[in-house]
Amino acid sequence: MLKPLFDLIDDLGGCLMFLGDVFMTAIRSPCTFAEVCEQIWKVTVQSLPTTMMSGFFVGAIMTVQFTMQITTFGALGYLGGLSTSATIREIGPLLIAFLLSGKVGAFTSAELGTMQVTEQIDAVRCLGANPIQEIILPRYLGIIVSSFLLLAAGLVMSIFGGMLLGLLFSGINPEEYVRHIPTIVNRFSIASGMFKCLVFAFVLASICTYKGYTARGGAKGVGRAVVSTAVLTMVGIVVTDWITSLISQAALNVFLGGAQ
Protein backbone atom coordinates (compact mmCIF):
# COMPACT_ATOMS: atom_id res chain seq x y z
CA MET A 1 0.00 0.00 0.00
CA LEU A 2 2.87 2.35 0.84
CA LYS A 3 4.86 1.28 -2.22
CA PRO A 4 3.83 4.26 -4.43
CA LEU A 5 4.88 6.63 -1.64
CA PHE A 6 8.25 4.90 -1.24
CA ASP A 7 8.69 4.91 -5.03
CA LEU A 8 7.99 8.65 -5.08
CA ILE A 9 10.51 9.32 -2.29
CA ASP A 10 13.02 7.09 -4.06
CA ASP A 11 12.45 8.97 -7.31
CA LEU A 12 12.78 12.33 -5.59
CA GLY A 13 16.03 11.27 -3.93
CA GLY A 14 17.36 9.95 -7.24
CA CYS A 15 16.42 13.20 -8.98
CA LEU A 16 18.17 15.31 -6.30
CA MET A 17 21.33 13.21 -6.58
CA PHE A 18 21.18 13.53 -10.36
CA LEU A 19 20.80 17.32 -10.07
CA GLY A 20 23.75 17.36 -7.67
CA ASP A 21 25.80 15.57 -10.35
CA VAL A 22 24.65 18.03 -13.01
CA PHE A 23 25.57 21.07 -10.87
CA MET A 24 28.93 19.63 -9.82
CA THR A 25 29.73 18.87 -13.46
CA ALA A 26 28.67 22.40 -14.45
CA ILE A 27 31.14 23.79 -11.90
CA ARG A 28 34.05 21.36 -12.34
CA SER A 29 33.97 20.51 -16.04
CA PRO A 30 31.36 22.57 -17.89
CA CYS A 31 30.35 21.83 -21.44
CA THR A 32 31.29 24.24 -24.23
CA PHE A 33 29.28 27.38 -25.00
CA ALA A 34 28.80 26.14 -28.58
CA GLU A 35 27.15 22.92 -27.35
CA VAL A 36 24.68 24.91 -25.22
CA CYS A 37 23.95 27.31 -28.10
CA GLU A 38 23.26 24.35 -30.40
CA GLN A 39 20.71 22.99 -27.94
CA ILE A 40 19.11 26.43 -27.42
CA TRP A 41 18.77 26.78 -31.18
CA LYS A 42 17.30 23.28 -31.58
CA VAL A 43 14.72 23.64 -28.80
CA THR A 44 13.75 27.21 -29.68
CA VAL A 45 13.31 26.57 -33.39
CA GLN A 46 11.43 23.37 -32.67
CA SER A 47 8.88 25.04 -30.39
CA LEU A 48 8.70 28.70 -31.38
CA PRO A 49 5.71 28.55 -33.77
CA THR A 50 3.51 26.52 -31.39
CA THR A 51 4.51 28.60 -28.37
CA MET A 52 3.77 31.86 -30.17
CA MET A 53 0.45 30.56 -31.42
CA SER A 54 -0.62 29.33 -28.01
CA GLY A 55 0.61 32.57 -26.41
CA PHE A 56 -1.56 34.52 -28.85
CA PHE A 57 -4.63 32.49 -27.91
CA VAL A 58 -3.93 32.71 -24.18
CA GLY A 59 -4.07 36.51 -24.46
CA ALA A 60 -7.20 36.25 -26.59
CA ILE A 61 -8.93 33.97 -24.05
CA MET A 62 -8.08 36.29 -21.18
CA THR A 63 -9.50 39.28 -23.04
CA VAL A 64 -12.77 37.46 -23.77
CA GLN A 65 -13.10 36.33 -20.14
CA PHE A 66 -12.32 39.77 -18.70
CA THR A 67 -14.67 41.50 -21.14
CA MET A 68 -17.57 39.37 -19.89
CA GLN A 69 -16.71 40.20 -16.27
CA ILE A 70 -15.90 43.91 -16.36
CA THR A 71 -18.53 45.10 -18.82
CA THR A 72 -21.05 44.91 -15.95
CA PHE A 73 -18.93 47.33 -13.94
CA GLY A 74 -18.47 49.73 -16.84
CA ALA A 75 -14.71 49.38 -16.55
CA LEU A 76 -13.95 48.19 -20.07
CA GLY A 77 -11.17 50.76 -20.34
CA TYR A 78 -9.10 48.68 -17.92
CA LEU A 79 -9.45 45.58 -20.08
CA GLY A 80 -5.92 45.78 -21.54
CA GLY A 81 -4.27 46.32 -18.16
CA LEU A 82 -6.17 43.59 -16.35
CA SER A 83 -5.89 41.03 -19.13
CA THR A 84 -2.17 41.66 -19.66
CA SER A 85 -1.44 41.63 -15.92
CA ALA A 86 -3.21 38.29 -15.42
CA THR A 87 -1.51 36.81 -18.49
CA ILE A 88 1.98 37.97 -17.58
CA ARG A 89 1.75 37.13 -13.89
CA GLU A 90 -0.04 33.81 -13.98
CA ILE A 91 -1.86 32.31 -16.92
CA GLY A 92 0.73 32.90 -19.63
CA PRO A 93 3.69 31.23 -17.91
CA LEU A 94 1.48 28.38 -16.70
CA LEU A 95 -0.18 27.50 -20.00
CA ILE A 96 2.96 27.94 -22.07
CA ALA A 97 4.93 25.83 -19.59
CA PHE A 98 2.33 23.06 -20.00
CA LEU A 99 2.76 23.26 -23.74
CA LEU A 100 6.55 23.07 -23.46
CA SER A 101 6.35 20.14 -21.07
CA GLY A 102 4.45 18.18 -23.71
CA LYS A 103 6.76 19.17 -26.53
CA VAL A 104 10.29 19.80 -25.23
CA GLY A 105 9.95 17.60 -22.14
CA ALA A 106 8.62 14.55 -23.94
CA PHE A 107 11.10 14.94 -26.81
CA THR A 108 14.14 15.23 -24.52
CA SER A 109 13.03 12.38 -22.30
CA ALA A 110 12.46 10.11 -25.32
CA GLU A 111 15.79 11.10 -26.88
CA LEU A 112 17.81 10.47 -23.71
CA GLY A 113 15.83 7.31 -22.90
CA THR A 114 16.58 5.90 -26.34
CA MET A 115 20.28 6.75 -25.92
CA GLN A 116 20.23 4.93 -22.59
CA VAL A 117 18.50 1.75 -23.75
CA THR A 118 20.58 1.52 -26.94
CA GLU A 119 23.75 1.70 -24.80
CA GLN A 120 24.88 5.01 -26.33
CA ILE A 121 25.35 6.51 -22.86
CA ASP A 122 27.44 3.50 -21.76
CA ALA A 123 29.47 3.91 -24.96
CA VAL A 124 30.14 7.57 -24.08
CA ARG A 125 31.47 6.45 -20.68
CA CYS A 126 33.63 3.73 -22.23
CA LEU A 127 35.07 6.17 -24.75
CA GLY A 128 36.45 8.32 -21.95
CA ALA A 129 33.78 11.00 -21.68
CA ASN A 130 31.40 12.00 -18.91
CA PRO A 131 27.80 11.62 -20.19
CA ILE A 132 26.56 14.30 -17.78
CA GLN A 133 29.03 16.76 -19.30
CA GLU A 134 28.65 15.61 -22.91
CA ILE A 135 24.95 14.87 -23.14
CA ILE A 136 22.96 16.11 -20.15
CA LEU A 137 24.47 19.50 -19.34
CA PRO A 138 24.11 21.06 -22.81
CA ARG A 139 20.50 19.87 -22.98
CA TYR A 140 19.76 20.95 -19.41
CA LEU A 141 21.08 24.49 -19.92
CA GLY A 142 19.62 24.63 -23.42
CA ILE A 143 16.14 23.76 -22.14
CA ILE A 144 16.32 26.33 -19.31
CA VAL A 145 17.47 29.17 -21.55
CA SER A 146 15.20 28.34 -24.46
CA SER A 147 12.15 27.69 -22.25
CA PHE A 148 12.73 31.09 -20.75
CA LEU A 149 13.02 32.68 -24.21
CA LEU A 150 9.98 30.79 -25.50
CA LEU A 151 7.89 31.78 -22.51
CA ALA A 152 8.90 35.41 -23.00
CA ALA A 153 8.01 35.19 -26.73
CA GLY A 154 4.69 33.56 -25.81
CA LEU A 155 3.89 36.36 -23.37
CA VAL A 156 4.60 39.05 -25.96
CA MET A 157 2.30 37.24 -28.38
CA SER A 158 -0.36 37.00 -25.69
CA ILE A 159 -0.44 40.79 -25.49
CA PHE A 160 -1.02 40.95 -29.26
CA GLY A 161 -3.70 38.27 -29.01
CA GLY A 162 -5.43 40.18 -26.23
CA MET A 163 -5.20 43.42 -28.19
CA LEU A 164 -6.71 41.91 -31.34
CA LEU A 165 -9.60 40.30 -29.45
CA GLY A 166 -10.06 43.56 -27.53
CA LEU A 167 -10.67 45.23 -30.89
CA LEU A 168 -12.77 42.47 -32.49
CA PHE A 169 -14.75 41.17 -29.52
CA SER A 170 -14.92 44.08 -27.08
CA GLY A 171 -14.70 47.06 -29.42
CA ILE A 172 -11.65 48.50 -27.63
CA ASN A 173 -9.13 50.05 -29.99
CA PRO A 174 -5.42 49.15 -29.51
CA GLU A 175 -4.54 52.59 -28.11
CA GLU A 176 -7.23 52.31 -25.46
CA TYR A 177 -6.19 48.71 -24.80
CA VAL A 178 -2.54 49.56 -24.07
CA ARG A 179 -3.28 52.87 -22.24
CA HIS A 180 -3.88 51.22 -18.86
CA ILE A 181 -1.27 48.49 -19.20
CA PRO A 182 1.46 50.60 -17.50
CA THR A 183 -1.01 51.50 -14.69
CA ILE A 184 -1.75 47.88 -13.78
CA VAL A 185 1.26 45.99 -15.11
CA ASN A 186 4.22 47.21 -13.10
CA ARG A 187 7.82 46.04 -12.89
CA PHE A 188 6.80 43.67 -10.14
CA SER A 189 4.24 41.91 -12.36
CA ILE A 190 6.85 41.39 -15.05
CA ALA A 191 9.44 40.19 -12.52
CA SER A 192 6.88 37.80 -11.03
CA GLY A 193 6.05 36.37 -14.49
CA MET A 194 9.72 36.00 -15.39
CA PHE A 195 10.45 34.34 -12.04
CA LYS A 196 7.71 31.80 -12.74
CA CYS A 197 9.12 31.23 -16.24
CA LEU A 198 12.53 30.48 -14.77
CA VAL A 199 11.18 28.12 -12.11
CA PHE A 200 9.00 26.23 -14.63
CA ALA A 201 11.96 25.94 -17.03
CA PHE A 202 14.06 24.53 -14.18
CA VAL A 203 11.34 22.00 -13.25
CA LEU A 204 10.92 20.96 -16.87
CA ALA A 205 14.65 20.56 -17.56
CA SER A 206 15.26 18.63 -14.34
CA ILE A 207 12.42 16.14 -14.75
CA CYS A 208 12.84 15.39 -18.45
CA THR A 209 16.62 14.93 -18.33
CA TYR A 210 16.43 12.79 -15.17
CA LYS A 211 13.63 10.58 -16.47
CA GLY A 212 15.30 10.11 -19.85
CA TYR A 213 18.73 9.44 -18.36
CA THR A 214 17.40 6.82 -15.94
CA ALA A 215 15.15 5.02 -18.46
CA ARG A 216 15.60 1.24 -18.44
CA GLY A 217 14.04 -1.72 -20.21
CA GLY A 218 13.93 -1.15 -23.97
CA ALA A 219 11.14 0.58 -25.87
CA LYS A 220 8.69 -0.02 -23.02
CA GLY A 221 11.08 1.72 -20.61
CA VAL A 222 11.38 4.72 -22.92
CA GLY A 223 7.58 4.87 -23.14
CA ARG A 224 7.33 4.79 -19.34
CA ALA A 225 9.94 7.55 -19.05
CA VAL A 226 8.05 9.79 -21.48
CA VAL A 227 4.70 9.24 -19.74
CA SER A 228 6.12 9.92 -16.28
CA THR A 229 7.93 13.00 -17.64
CA ALA A 230 4.62 14.34 -18.95
CA VAL A 231 2.77 13.61 -15.69
CA LEU A 232 5.50 14.79 -13.32
CA THR A 233 6.24 18.02 -15.20
CA MET A 234 2.50 18.90 -15.15
CA VAL A 235 2.28 18.19 -11.42
CA GLY A 236 5.63 19.88 -10.79
CA ILE A 237 4.59 23.00 -12.69
CA VAL A 238 1.27 23.29 -10.82
CA VAL A 239 2.93 22.77 -7.42
CA THR A 240 5.75 25.22 -8.12
CA ASP A 241 3.18 27.68 -9.49
CA TRP A 242 1.47 27.63 -6.12
CA ILE A 243 4.80 28.04 -4.30
CA THR A 244 6.00 30.85 -6.56
CA SER A 245 2.64 32.60 -6.18
CA LEU A 246 3.09 32.52 -2.40
CA ILE A 247 6.68 33.78 -2.72
CA SER A 248 5.62 36.52 -5.13
CA GLN A 249 2.82 37.59 -2.81
CA ALA A 250 5.17 37.68 0.20
CA ALA A 251 7.72 39.65 -1.83
CA LEU A 252 4.99 42.06 -2.92
CA ASN A 253 3.92 42.57 0.70
CA VAL A 254 7.51 43.33 1.70
CA PHE A 255 7.92 45.60 -1.30
CA LEU A 256 4.68 47.50 -0.62
CA GLY A 257 5.37 47.56 3.12
CA GLY A 258 8.78 49.04 2.38
CA ALA A 259 7.22 51.57 0.03
CA GLN A 260 4.78 52.71 2.68
Add this chain to the structure above:
Amino acid sequence: MISFRNVRKSFGEREVLKGITFEVPEGQILFILGTSGTGKSVLLKTIVGLLKPTSGEILIDGQDVAPLTELQMFPVRRMCGMVFQQPALFDSLTIFENVAFGMRKHLPDLTEDKIAARVKECLSLVHLRDIESKKPQEISYGMQKRVSLARTVAVSPRILLFDEPTTGLDPVTTNAINNLILELSRKLNTTSLVVSHDMQCALAIADHIIVLDKGEIVEQGSPADLKKSKQPLVVDFLKEALNAEASI
Protein backbone atom coordinates in the same frame (compact mmCIF):
# COMPACT_ATOMS: atom_id res chain seq x y z
CA MET B 1 46.31 -10.19 -17.27
CA ILE B 2 42.68 -10.02 -16.12
CA SER B 3 41.62 -11.91 -12.98
CA PHE B 4 38.16 -12.37 -11.54
CA ARG B 5 38.20 -13.43 -7.90
CA ASN B 6 34.95 -14.61 -6.40
CA VAL B 7 32.94 -11.87 -8.14
CA ARG B 8 29.29 -11.62 -7.19
CA LYS B 9 26.65 -9.27 -8.55
CA SER B 10 23.07 -8.93 -7.38
CA PHE B 11 20.19 -6.82 -8.62
CA GLY B 12 17.96 -6.55 -5.56
CA GLU B 13 17.18 -10.09 -4.41
CA ARG B 14 18.37 -11.65 -7.66
CA GLU B 15 21.97 -12.82 -7.74
CA VAL B 16 23.22 -12.74 -11.32
CA LEU B 17 26.88 -13.63 -10.79
CA LYS B 18 27.58 -16.22 -8.10
CA GLY B 19 31.24 -16.15 -7.21
CA ILE B 20 32.96 -16.05 -10.59
CA THR B 21 36.70 -16.82 -10.59
CA PHE B 22 38.91 -17.07 -13.69
CA GLU B 23 42.02 -15.57 -15.29
CA VAL B 24 42.84 -14.40 -18.80
CA PRO B 25 46.56 -14.20 -19.63
CA GLU B 26 47.73 -11.31 -21.82
CA GLY B 27 47.19 -11.72 -25.56
CA GLN B 28 44.67 -14.55 -25.18
CA ILE B 29 41.15 -14.81 -26.54
CA LEU B 30 38.59 -15.89 -23.97
CA PHE B 31 35.09 -16.83 -25.04
CA ILE B 32 32.29 -16.67 -22.48
CA LEU B 33 29.43 -18.87 -23.62
CA GLY B 34 26.02 -19.37 -22.10
CA THR B 35 22.33 -19.13 -22.74
CA SER B 36 20.54 -15.76 -22.54
CA GLY B 37 20.16 -14.21 -19.09
CA THR B 38 23.04 -16.05 -17.44
CA GLY B 39 25.00 -12.90 -16.61
CA LYS B 40 27.52 -12.84 -19.49
CA SER B 41 26.99 -9.17 -20.38
CA VAL B 42 26.89 -8.22 -16.69
CA LEU B 43 30.28 -9.87 -16.24
CA LEU B 44 31.73 -7.88 -19.14
CA LYS B 45 30.29 -4.58 -17.89
CA THR B 46 31.85 -5.01 -14.45
CA ILE B 47 35.34 -4.88 -16.04
CA VAL B 48 34.86 -1.32 -17.34
CA GLY B 49 32.88 -0.15 -14.31
CA LEU B 50 29.53 0.21 -16.09
CA LEU B 51 28.25 -2.06 -13.31
CA LYS B 52 29.83 -2.46 -9.89
CA PRO B 53 30.15 -5.98 -8.48
CA THR B 54 28.43 -6.60 -5.15
CA SER B 55 31.60 -8.30 -3.88
CA GLY B 56 34.84 -9.79 -5.13
CA GLU B 57 37.89 -8.48 -6.97
CA ILE B 58 38.48 -7.71 -10.64
CA LEU B 59 42.19 -7.32 -11.22
CA ILE B 60 43.64 -5.77 -14.35
CA ASP B 61 47.44 -5.99 -14.29
CA GLY B 62 47.20 -6.52 -10.53
CA GLN B 63 45.01 -3.47 -9.84
CA ASP B 64 41.55 -4.05 -8.39
CA VAL B 65 39.17 -1.96 -10.54
CA ALA B 66 35.97 -2.87 -8.66
CA PRO B 67 36.15 -0.07 -6.04
CA LEU B 68 37.30 2.66 -8.46
CA THR B 69 35.22 5.84 -8.93
CA GLU B 70 34.10 7.15 -12.34
CA LEU B 71 37.11 9.48 -12.46
CA GLN B 72 39.55 6.75 -11.44
CA MET B 73 38.10 4.46 -14.13
CA PHE B 74 39.32 6.80 -16.90
CA PRO B 75 42.76 5.13 -17.41
CA VAL B 76 41.13 1.68 -17.16
CA ARG B 77 38.66 2.61 -19.90
CA ARG B 78 41.53 3.99 -21.97
CA MET B 79 43.05 0.50 -21.75
CA CYS B 80 39.80 -1.45 -22.41
CA GLY B 81 37.69 -1.04 -25.52
CA MET B 82 34.15 -2.34 -25.44
CA VAL B 83 32.01 -3.37 -28.39
CA PHE B 84 28.40 -3.37 -27.25
CA GLN B 85 25.61 -5.78 -28.10
CA GLN B 86 23.93 -2.96 -30.04
CA PRO B 87 25.96 -0.71 -32.33
CA ALA B 88 25.47 2.19 -29.84
CA LEU B 89 26.54 4.77 -32.42
CA PHE B 90 25.69 8.39 -31.67
CA ASP B 91 22.74 9.30 -33.91
CA SER B 92 23.53 12.99 -34.06
CA LEU B 93 27.13 12.48 -35.24
CA THR B 94 28.48 11.36 -38.61
CA ILE B 95 30.37 8.06 -38.96
CA PHE B 96 33.63 10.04 -38.99
CA GLU B 97 32.74 11.84 -35.76
CA ASN B 98 31.63 8.55 -34.17
CA VAL B 99 34.95 6.84 -34.91
CA ALA B 100 36.93 9.94 -33.92
CA PHE B 101 34.98 10.41 -30.65
CA GLY B 102 37.18 8.18 -28.48
CA MET B 103 40.39 9.55 -29.99
CA ARG B 104 39.36 13.13 -29.19
CA LYS B 105 38.69 12.15 -25.56
CA HIS B 106 41.49 9.67 -24.88
CA LEU B 107 44.17 11.15 -27.14
CA PRO B 108 43.65 14.94 -27.05
CA ASP B 109 47.11 15.65 -28.51
CA LEU B 110 46.32 14.01 -31.87
CA THR B 111 46.12 16.45 -34.78
CA GLU B 112 43.05 16.52 -37.03
CA ASP B 113 45.09 15.05 -39.90
CA LYS B 114 46.17 12.11 -37.77
CA ILE B 115 42.61 11.58 -36.54
CA ALA B 116 41.32 11.59 -40.14
CA ALA B 117 43.97 9.08 -41.20
CA ARG B 118 43.24 6.82 -38.23
CA VAL B 119 39.48 6.95 -38.89
CA LYS B 120 40.08 5.85 -42.47
CA GLU B 121 42.45 3.09 -41.35
CA CYS B 122 39.98 1.75 -38.75
CA LEU B 123 37.08 1.79 -41.19
CA SER B 124 39.13 -0.12 -43.75
CA LEU B 125 40.00 -2.67 -41.02
CA VAL B 126 36.30 -3.53 -40.91
CA HIS B 127 36.00 -3.39 -44.71
CA LEU B 128 34.16 -0.07 -44.89
CA ARG B 129 35.04 2.95 -46.99
CA ASP B 130 33.52 6.24 -48.18
CA ILE B 131 30.88 6.33 -45.48
CA GLU B 132 32.56 8.93 -43.23
CA SER B 133 30.04 11.67 -43.96
CA LYS B 134 26.95 9.46 -43.49
CA LYS B 135 24.84 9.36 -40.33
CA PRO B 136 24.40 5.98 -38.54
CA GLN B 137 20.74 5.75 -39.58
CA GLU B 138 21.79 5.94 -43.25
CA ILE B 139 23.75 2.66 -43.16
CA SER B 140 22.65 -0.93 -42.51
CA TYR B 141 22.66 -2.62 -39.09
CA GLY B 142 25.61 -4.82 -40.04
CA MET B 143 27.60 -1.78 -41.15
CA GLN B 144 26.70 0.00 -37.90
CA LYS B 145 28.13 -2.92 -35.93
CA ARG B 146 31.33 -2.78 -37.93
CA VAL B 147 31.60 1.00 -37.38
CA SER B 148 31.12 0.33 -33.68
CA LEU B 149 34.07 -2.07 -33.81
CA ALA B 150 36.15 0.49 -35.74
CA ARG B 151 35.33 3.12 -33.10
CA THR B 152 36.51 0.80 -30.34
CA VAL B 153 39.82 -0.21 -31.96
CA ALA B 154 40.57 3.41 -32.99
CA VAL B 155 42.18 4.19 -29.62
CA SER B 156 44.28 0.98 -29.76
CA PRO B 157 43.06 -0.58 -26.51
CA ARG B 158 45.12 -3.36 -24.94
CA ILE B 159 42.00 -5.23 -23.88
CA LEU B 160 38.97 -5.72 -26.10
CA LEU B 161 35.59 -6.68 -24.71
CA PHE B 162 33.01 -7.92 -27.18
CA ASP B 163 29.38 -8.29 -26.16
CA GLU B 164 27.88 -10.59 -28.78
CA PRO B 165 29.75 -8.90 -31.65
CA THR B 166 28.28 -11.04 -34.42
CA THR B 167 24.63 -11.27 -33.35
CA GLY B 168 22.33 -10.27 -36.21
CA LEU B 169 25.09 -10.23 -38.81
CA ASP B 170 25.36 -12.13 -42.08
CA PRO B 171 27.84 -15.05 -42.24
CA VAL B 172 30.37 -13.09 -44.32
CA THR B 173 30.51 -10.18 -41.85
CA THR B 174 30.49 -12.63 -38.92
CA ASN B 175 33.53 -14.33 -40.39
CA ALA B 176 35.24 -10.99 -41.02
CA ILE B 177 34.70 -9.89 -37.42
CA ASN B 178 35.91 -13.22 -36.03
CA ASN B 179 39.04 -12.94 -38.19
CA LEU B 180 39.54 -9.39 -36.98
CA ILE B 181 39.37 -10.49 -33.32
CA LEU B 182 41.96 -13.15 -34.10
CA GLU B 183 44.14 -10.72 -36.05
CA LEU B 184 44.11 -8.04 -33.33
CA SER B 185 44.95 -10.62 -30.73
CA ARG B 186 47.81 -12.19 -32.66
CA LYS B 187 49.36 -9.10 -34.26
CA LEU B 188 48.90 -6.53 -31.49
CA ASN B 189 48.87 -8.91 -28.53
CA THR B 190 45.41 -7.63 -27.55
CA THR B 191 43.60 -9.55 -24.84
CA SER B 192 40.02 -10.26 -25.91
CA LEU B 193 36.97 -11.31 -23.92
CA VAL B 194 34.11 -12.31 -26.18
CA VAL B 195 30.59 -12.93 -24.93
CA SER B 196 28.82 -15.13 -27.43
CA HIS B 197 26.34 -17.93 -28.14
CA ASP B 198 28.43 -19.14 -31.05
CA MET B 199 30.25 -22.35 -30.02
CA GLN B 200 31.43 -22.98 -33.58
CA CYS B 201 33.28 -19.67 -33.65
CA ALA B 202 34.57 -20.16 -30.09
CA LEU B 203 36.05 -23.53 -31.03
CA ALA B 204 37.71 -21.95 -34.05
CA ILE B 205 39.41 -18.91 -32.52
CA ALA B 206 39.32 -19.05 -28.70
CA ASP B 207 42.34 -19.89 -26.57
CA HIS B 208 40.11 -20.58 -23.59
CA ILE B 209 36.35 -21.01 -23.19
CA ILE B 210 34.17 -20.46 -20.14
CA VAL B 211 30.60 -21.74 -20.03
CA LEU B 212 28.25 -19.84 -17.72
CA ASP B 213 24.93 -21.13 -16.47
CA LYS B 214 22.69 -19.29 -13.99
CA GLY B 215 25.56 -17.05 -12.89
CA GLU B 216 28.08 -19.85 -12.31
CA ILE B 217 30.93 -21.28 -14.34
CA VAL B 218 29.86 -24.82 -15.19
CA GLU B 219 32.75 -25.69 -17.49
CA GLN B 220 35.99 -24.16 -18.71
CA GLY B 221 39.04 -25.13 -20.69
CA SER B 222 40.64 -25.00 -24.11
CA PRO B 223 38.50 -25.76 -27.18
CA ALA B 224 39.99 -29.27 -27.22
CA ASP B 225 38.99 -29.78 -23.55
CA LEU B 226 35.45 -28.61 -24.19
CA LYS B 227 34.99 -30.99 -27.11
CA LYS B 228 35.46 -33.85 -24.62
CA SER B 229 33.16 -32.37 -21.96
CA LYS B 230 30.13 -34.31 -20.70
CA GLN B 231 28.50 -31.26 -19.11
CA PRO B 232 24.89 -31.20 -20.50
CA LEU B 233 24.92 -27.52 -21.49
CA VAL B 234 28.27 -27.88 -23.25
CA VAL B 235 27.01 -31.01 -25.02
CA ASP B 236 23.98 -29.01 -26.24
CA PHE B 237 26.20 -26.19 -27.48
CA LEU B 238 28.47 -28.71 -29.26
CA LYS B 239 25.46 -30.36 -30.92
CA GLU B 240 24.30 -26.95 -32.18
CA ALA B 241 27.80 -26.21 -33.48
CA LEU B 242 27.92 -29.57 -35.27
CA ASN B 243 24.47 -28.98 -36.80
CA ALA B 244 25.53 -25.55 -38.01
CA GLU B 245 28.69 -27.02 -39.53
CA ALA B 246 26.72 -29.81 -41.21
CA SER B 247 24.25 -27.34 -42.72
CA ILE B 248 27.19 -25.48 -44.36
